[in-house]
Amino acid sequence: EAQVTQNPRYLITVTGKKLTVTCSQNMNHEYMSWYRQDPGLGLRQIYYSMNVEVTDKGDVPEGYKVSRKEKRNFPLILESPSPNQTSLYFCASSLGTRSEKLFFGSGTQLSVL
Amino acid sequence: GESVGLHLPTLSVQEGDNSIINCAYSNSASDYFIWYKQESGKGPQFIIDIRSNMDKRQGQRVTVLLNKTVKHLSLQIAATQPGDSAVYFCAEIKAAGNKLTFGGGTRVLVKP
Numbered sequence: 382e383a384q385v386t387q388n389p390r391y392l393i394t395v396t397g398k399k400l401t402v403t404c405s406q407n408m409n410h411e412y413m414s415w416y417r418q419d420p421g422l423g424l425r426q427i428y429y430s431m432n433v434e435v436t437d438k439g440d441v442p443e444g445y446k447v448s449r450k451e452k453r454n455f456p457l458i459l460e461s462p463s464p465n466q467t468s469l470y471f472c473a474s475s476l477g478t479r480s481e482k483l484f485f486g487s488g489t490q491l492s493v494l
Numbered sequence: 495g496e497s498v499g500l501h502l503p504t505l506s507v508q509e510g511d512n513s514i515i516n517c518a519y520s521n522s523a524s525d526y527f528i529w530y531k532q533e534s535g536k537g538p539q540f541i542i543d544i545r546s547n548m549d550k551r552q553g554q555r556v557t558v559l560l561n562k563t564v565k566h567l568s569l570q571i572a573a574t575q576p577g578d579s580a581v582y583f584c585a586e587i588k589a590a591g592n593k594l595t596f597g598g599g600t601r602v603l604v605k606p
Contacts, residue, residue, distance in 0.1 A: 385537075412592075414594075423583070423596050423597070423598050423599060424538070424583065424596040425596075426593075426594065429592070431592070439593075471537050471538070473537075473538075478592070479526075479587065479592050480587060480592055480593075480594040481526060481528070481543065481587065482528070482540050482543065483528075483530075483538070483540065483594070484540070485537030485538045485539070486537050487535075487536060487537050488535075488536070488537050
């Protein structure tokens with residue numbers, strides 16, 4: 382089944398404790414992206430990648446890192462999480478190098494205490 | 495979870511009626527528009543897209559209309575069903591770019 386898989390689904394952590402949210406797609410997609418979704422603010426892009434070893438900042442990249450060592454994986458790294466990073470996170474991918482027809486994962490609900 | 499959005503505009507529609515969801519986009523240079531559906535506890539799901547050289551595109555039970563003069567996009571759902579209850583987002587991509595910008599979303603509630 383074609384899908385974007387994020388893990389974990391839920392995560393509670395404390396301020397400053399490094400964490401990684403994994404994202405993997407099995408559709409051989411070129412483009413991958415991370416979004417955060419907050420009430421009243423909608424979906425905002427954190428980082429995106431148009432190909433392996435190519436990543437770029439989205440609208441809200443501060444406090445986040447990403448890597449794209451393999452085509453299928455695009456982990457989101459929070460080196461020192463803070464409470465304002467409490468949010469619902471989505472990974473997405475698309476076939477081409479544009480963010481058209483995105484396939485989204487099921488989301489990761491992160492709480493930073 | 496219920497983080498999709500508080501204070502979203504809400505459209506209540508009777509089961510079987512047609513729904514129309516509206517979206518005003520911001521950039522006249524946008525050349526590609528998409529509608530996504532997000533059900534509670536799930537990620538957004540692609541519904542239909544349209545390019546700026548078109549005014550209308552139809553899918554299965556859905557139609558997207560694009561009015562470039564007033565920068566307005568709408569999604570029409572025919573014979574709305576309970577499974578259509580969700581939050582609907584429009585999104586746009588600027589021409590020659592790759593920045594996807596989402597609208598704020600509209601919640602659709604289908605009454606039996």
